[in-house]
Amino acid sequence: MLYTVSGVQILAILNAFDELETKLPGGKQRIGQYIAKLQDAESGTFAGDEWGETDTRFLYGAFNALSLLGLMHLIDVERAVDYVNGCKNFDGGYGTSPGAETHAGQIFTCVGALSIAGRLDLVDIDRVGAWLSERQLPNGGLNGRPEKLEDVCYSTLPCIVTSRYNVDILKDSEKGGIADRAGDMVDVFHTVFGVAGLSLIEYAGLEVVDPV
Template sequence: MGELESDKHVEYILSIEKKKDDFDALLMEHLRINGAYWGLTTLDILHKISAVDPDEVISWVMKCYHDDCGGFGGNIGHDPHILNTLSAVQILALFDRINVLDAEMVSNYIAGLQNEDGSFSGDMWGEIDTRFSYCAICCLSILHRLNKINVEKAVNYIVSCKNLDGGFGCTPGGESHAGQSALAITGSLHHVDRDLLGWWLCERQCNDGGPNDGGLNGRPEKLVDVCYSWWVLSSLIMIDRVHWIDKDKLTRFILNCQDKENGGISDRADDAVDVFHTYFGVAGLSLMEYPGLKSIDPAYALPVDVVNRIFFGK
């Protein structure tokens, strides 16, 4: 099966910060705060977050903050968005530095993005997606301010996106997608048909005997992708159906997507690596209790010890 090249992955993540001017970095400039969350969380799961200077990280994150509205941009000078705001809050949580935030301002920004039907827009331009519902609920929960929104309406909107196959789409009537299942934080999993959704999620595992055998896809007839090791597994764990997939095959698939010489994990075997898939690959292995990794919470996408500190002070 091979082994996780932890040291190589740490070196790869730390090297990304030094490549701000290469082509890939410029293409991903607008997602830098998301990339920071993916990379830093991976380091923490690998027990190596001490390799970065927390003060330097926090200083940069706060430069992405818009004090006129309470949201965070994807980089310094970029417009605020709910996706970036969640990443910023998660990064601050990793370092136990949420206290640097004006939590009221941030939570008011998020609450202001809720629409009358309970859905959430990503930013002032109004795009709606159930991913944004998750971002809002997760972020406000971390900030202990879920009371800022109409939770019942938010849950009802997500439920309205449920399809006959048991999955959930990005909007009502949208195709079921493995990245769209997020009701656990509000205690609303009673709306889910666990067996039907579990069956649909387990059908995402590929069994073609090739180099990507055991991997998971996000929708029927799509290619497998390491990132769904997180999206599918986390959902299956939350509905108590994770034992329905072949964990050994999935573990082998993730390990097969490593660059064993230079570090990093790719979407599929022999593709180029990136920090996004490195995070979701390592996080997926953590969900499967791979030896030597910190446990990660399937709902909050943060290490369990960080979540315990947020909610229980320990």
């Protein structure tokens, strides 16, 4: 699922769905059907591959790719939305499955999925916003769960709650990229999330990114 979503996103960025159809007739439909087959008919959630591990990450991935492909009708959206709603915890956050601990990553994927489905009315914005605000540490960084270290890949959280955080800690001017936290090795993954986070807090000179 994850690589399929990345592939679909790259095709969308390159505006290359027509080229895909030329080179592989029916390609869009085949991708959509592959994703649709990963939905569990009973619960409505999605597996990451044929081995069957389920996680709200995969559900969001399915929504993301299928909405880019214009193929949301291939899945049971209502059942999937019910599943996401069932993952909501007392703190307003979401986990990987019903009853699972709230995690900032799963808040991102569940709120993203509900946004794609047009069901943000199900989100307890004040409660989840308060929980996300508490993810900010004294050094300005954000963690994904209580008592964890800060990590730049959680910097996309300000899409839900406008948060003041220390922009300088995100930038490693020597290496040119962004690491998970100050002093660590920079990599492409954290550079993407760091730049996206900077865009969401309207850092000067960056294009506006769609948080979904």
